[in-house]
Amino acid sequence: MVELGLVGKPNVGKSTFFSAATLHTVEIANYPFTTIEANRAMAYVRRPCPHTELGVLCNPKKSACVNGVRLIPVELIDVAGLVPGAHEGRGLGNKFLDDLRHAAALIHIVDVSGSSDSEGNPVEKGSHDPLKDIEFLENEIAHWIADIIGRGWVRIARRIEAEKIKVESAIAERLSGLGISERQVKEAISSAELSEKPTHWTSEDILHLALHIRRVSKPMIIAANKADIVEVPRVKEFVEKCREKGYVAVPVSADYELALRKAANAGLIEYVPGDSSFKILHPEKLNTAQKKALDKIADFMRVYGGTGVQKVIEHTVFELLEMIAVYPVEDENKWTDKDGNALPDVYLFRKGATARDLAYRVHTELGENFIRAVDGRTKKILGHDYVLTDGDVIKIIAKK
Ligand SMILES: Nc1nc2c(ncn2[C@@H]2O[C@H](COP(=O)(O)OP(=O)(O)OP(=O)(O)O)[C@@H](O)[C@H]2O)c(=O)[nH]1
Ligand SMILES: [Mg+2]
Known part of the structure; x- marks a missing residue:
C-alpha cells in the first residue's frame, strides 16, 4: 500500500x-x-477502469469502481x-x-x-508569511534524517574508508528503515557535492546531504x-x-x-x-x-x-x-481471476516496474517461478523485464 x-x-x-x-x-x-x-486511514486515487472496454462490470476486491472510475486505496498518515x-x-x-x-x-x-x-x-490573518514555513519544515525533516545518518558517524566514516565500503551502501543501510535505497543515496551524495572522504564530513555536511536525500527519496x-x-x-x-x-x-x-x-x-x-x-x-x-x-x-x-x-x-x-495502475488477471481473455471475478485487483507501481515486479507483488512464489506474462489486450507474450504501463491488464504464467 x-x-x-x-x-x-x-x-x-x-x-x-x-x-x-x-x-x-x-x-x-x-x-x-x-x-x-x-491517524491512519484510506484515501484513494482515481483511474479509468478497464472494465469499460470489456463490456461487463468488474468485481473489485480491495478497491472500488464507480461509473467506470476505479478508486484505488492509498494510506494517509496524519x-x-x-x-x-x-x-x-x-x-x-x-x-x-x-x-x-x-x-x-x-x-x-x-x-x-x-x-x-x-x-x-x-x-x-495575513500576519505570518507562509513561505517561511516551507523552509523550516524542510530543515526539520532533514534533521530527522540526518540524526539517523549521524549517530556514531565518526566511527562509521573511519570504517568506510579503512574497509573501502561504498559510502552510499553504508548510509542506505542506516536508512533502510525509511525505505531509502542505495541508488537514491548515491544520487543525493552526488547532487550534494560532498567531499570524497566521509571522515571529513561535518554535521552541516550531513544535514545538507539529508536535505538532498529527502528530495530524491520522499x-x-x-x-x-x-x-x-x-x-x-x-x-x-x-x-x-x-x-x-x-x-x-x-x-x-x-x-x-x-x-x-x-x-x-x-x-x-x-x-x-x-x-x-x-x-x-x-x-x-x-x-x-x-x-x-x-x-x-x-x-x-x-x-x-x-x-x-x-x-x-x-x-x-x-x-x-510517477505511479501507474496495473491489473493482474488469471484469464487473459475474460480478465478474471480463478473464481470468475473480473478485474479483481489493481496495484500501483512506480514507473519502470516490470512484469516480474507485478508477479512478486501478487505472490512471492509467482515472482520466483515466473515464466512469462501475457498482455490481456494484445495477447502478446511478455518477458520478465517487460516494463509495465498505466492501465495494463496482465496475466502471469509461472512454474507450478
Ligand atoms: N478556513 C479554513 N479553516 C480550516 C481549513 N482547514 C482547517 N481549518 C481550521 O484550522 C484549524 C486547525 O485544523 P486541524 O485540522 O486541527 O489542524 P492540524 O494541522 O491537524 O493541527 P494539529 O493537530 O494541532 O497540528 C481548525 O479550526 C480548522 O477548522 C480550511 O481549509 N479553511
Ligand atoms: Mg491534527
Missing part, C-alpha cells in the same frame, strides 16, 4: 485534510497540537505538528516522524492564509490550505513563489472538502470527490445558512477547479511518484 504522510506545523489543517480525504473522524481544533498520536527546533525537542519533538518511515511522499499542509504563527498559534507537494479565506491573487502569488522554489503547490480548502463529503453522505448533494462541482439534490431541505455556505463553496470550486484535496493526493501519486 502506498503511504502518504501529511506534515506541517500545528493548526494548519492536517487533520481536516485527512478527515476530508478519508472521512475518518478525528479531532480538529483551532489550537496547536490537537493531534498527538498519528501526524502531530512540527515546530521550528523540533529536532532539539521543541513542541512534541520530531520522534513522531518515525510514523512516516514508510511514506513514499509527503504532503506539506501550509496555512496560506497566514493566520497561524510559526508554532501554530492563531494570529491575525518527494513533497505543498497543499496551500485555507485558501478559502484568502484573496485569489494572494493564493496565486504563493503558488508562483513555490514554483520558483521548485515545488508544486495546489490551492486547497480542506474545510470545504470536508463539508461537501459530509453533505454528500447525508444525501443533500451529489458530489464525487475530485470533481470541480456538485449538485444540490434537495434544495428544500437546506436552510439559508447552508445554501449560502454551499454557494461560497461552489464559487471557490469555479476559481480553482475543485477543493484541491483530491488533486493534491492524485498529483502526488501520479506526477511526483
Whole structure:
C-alpha cells in the first residue's frame, strides 16, 4: 500500500485534510497540537477502469469502481505538528516522524492564509508569511534524517574508508528503515557535492546531504490550505513563489472538502470527490445558512477547479511518484481471476516496474517461478523485464 504522510506545523489543517480525504473522524481544533498520536486511514486515487472496454462490470476486491472510475486505496498518515527546533525537542519533538518511515511522499499542509504563527498559534490573518514555513519544515525533516545518518558517524566514516565500503551502501543501510535505497543515496551524495572522504564530513555536511536525500527519496507537494479565506491573487502569488522554489503547490480548502463529503453522505448533494462541482439534490431541505455556505463553496470550486484535496493526493501519486495502475488477471481473455471475478485487483507501481515486479507483488512464489506474462489486450507474450504501463491488464504464467 502506498503511504502518504501529511506534515506541517500545528493548526494548519492536517487533520481536516485527512478527515476530508478519508472521512475518518478525528479531532480538529483551532489550537496547536490537537493531534498527538498519528491517524491512519484510506484515501484513494482515481483511474479509468478497464472494465469499460470489456463490456461487463468488474468485481473489485480491495478497491472500488464507480461509473467506470476505479478508486484505488492509498494510506494517509496524519501526524502531530512540527515546530521550528523540533529536532532539539521543541513542541512534541520530531520522534513522531518515525510514523512516516514508510511514506513514499509527503504532503506539506501550509496555512496560506497566514493566520497561524510559526508554532501554530492563531494570529491575525495575513500576519505570518507562509513561505517561511516551507523552509523550516524542510530543515526539520532533514534533521530527522540526518540524526539517523549521524549517530556514531565518526566511527562509521573511519570504517568506510579503512574497509573501502561504498559510502552510499553504508548510509542506505542506516536508512533502510525509511525505505531509502542505495541508488537514491548515491544520487543525493552526488547532487550534494560532498567531499570524497566521509571522515571529513561535518554535521552541516550531513544535514545538507539529508536535505538532498529527502528530495530524491520522499518527494513533497505543498497543499496551500485555507485558501478559502484568502484573496485569489494572494493564493496565486504563493503558488508562483513555490514554483520558483521548485515545488508544486495546489490551492486547497480542506474545510470545504470536508463539508461537501459530509453533505454528500447525508444525501443533500451529489458530489464525487475530485470533481470541480456538485449538485444540490434537495434544495428544500437546506436552510439559508447552508445554501449560502454551499454557494461560497461552489464559487471557490469555479476559481480553482475543485477543493484541491483530491488533486493534491492524485498529483502526488501520479506526477511526483510517477505511479501507474496495473491489473493482474488469471484469464487473459475474460480478465478474471480463478473464481470468475473480473478485474479483481489493481496495484500501483512506480514507473519502470516490470512484469516480474507485478508477479512478486501478487505472490512471492509467482515472482520466483515466473515464466512469462501475457498482455490481456494484445495477447502478446511478455518477458520478465517487460516494463509495465498505466492501465495494463496482465496475466502471469509461472512454474507450478
Ligand atoms: N478556513 C479554513 N479553516 C480550516 C481549513 N482547514 C482547517 N481549518 C481550521 O484550522 C484549524 C486547525 O485544523 P486541524 O485540522 O486541527 O489542524 P492540524 O494541522 O491537524 O493541527 P494539529 O493537530 O494541532 O497540528 C481548525 O479550526 C480548522 O477548522 C480550511 O481549509 N479553511
Ligand atoms: Mg491534527
